[in-house]
Amino acid sequence: MNSLSTSTLAAAGRSTGVASAAAQAAAALVPAIAALAVVPARDADVPADAVAVVATLVGAPSADLVLVASDVLGDVTAAAGGALTTLDALRPALEAAGQEVGAGVLEASRTEAAGAAVAGAEVFALQDEGATVAWFALRVRGPQPPAPLRGVPTQRGSMRMLYDVDMVLTAELGRTTLPVRQVLDLTPGTVLELDRAAGAPADVMVNGKLIARGEVVVVDEVYGIRVSEIVNDEDATR
Structure with missing residues (x-):
């Protein structure tokens, strides 16, 4: 062959x-x-x-x-x-x-x-x-890129084609899990308990992937996030 x-x-x-x-x-x-x-x-x-x-x-x-x-x-x-x-x-x-x-x-x-x-x-x-x-x-x-060699840094040049692509960032205060029947029973006034303590940093996500953490701030009457930590791939597990 x-x-x-x-x-x-x-x-x-x-x-x-x-x-x-x-x-x-x-x-x-x-x-x-x-x-x-x-x-x-x-x-x-x-x-x-x-x-x-x-x-x-x-x-x-x-x-x-x-x-x-x-x-x-x-x-x-x-x-x-x-x-x-x-x-x-x-x-x-x-x-x-x-x-x-x-x-x-x-x-x-x-x-x-x-x-x-x-x-x-x-x-x-x-x-x-x-x-x-x-x-x-x-x-x-189109063709898939070859799998990168372990231990060899990926060249940034291969990402240039994506530099102008808009990416949606979301801030997440916490999560909870409910069965479908409880989701369908939600009404105004329902309080959902999240898996995050009060005052804990919010997660900054891109396409569902954790990339940073930060504190919630208010800028000109608009919510914002002050980034306090950049999350590495090894630390991104939830």
């Missing part, structure tokens, strides 16, 4: 591994009653007339992330009385999948016909006790 064939197979293996990890991350956050198993599938297996929720990750590499989960979301969105849309319900799953693909900005979610959305993509069936209840697909746009 020549070197070109070997490198092609290696790139394909990395692509499949990333797609599988993204599918696992998405499956964990699809609001289903039971945990969903991830099984490789074909784009032809996905019902062409179903509605797919798609979000594009702009980064290196860029990719389209696709979820087809209308069946599993039917009861959840119906119980919410229209307050929870399919786009909102699947956004956390798409964000989690995007983090597995790589650094970048996840654009707003949109809907497309499933047949066109998954064509040529790596597809996975999301199954509950052997029955497929949803689909995940990943289509990488």
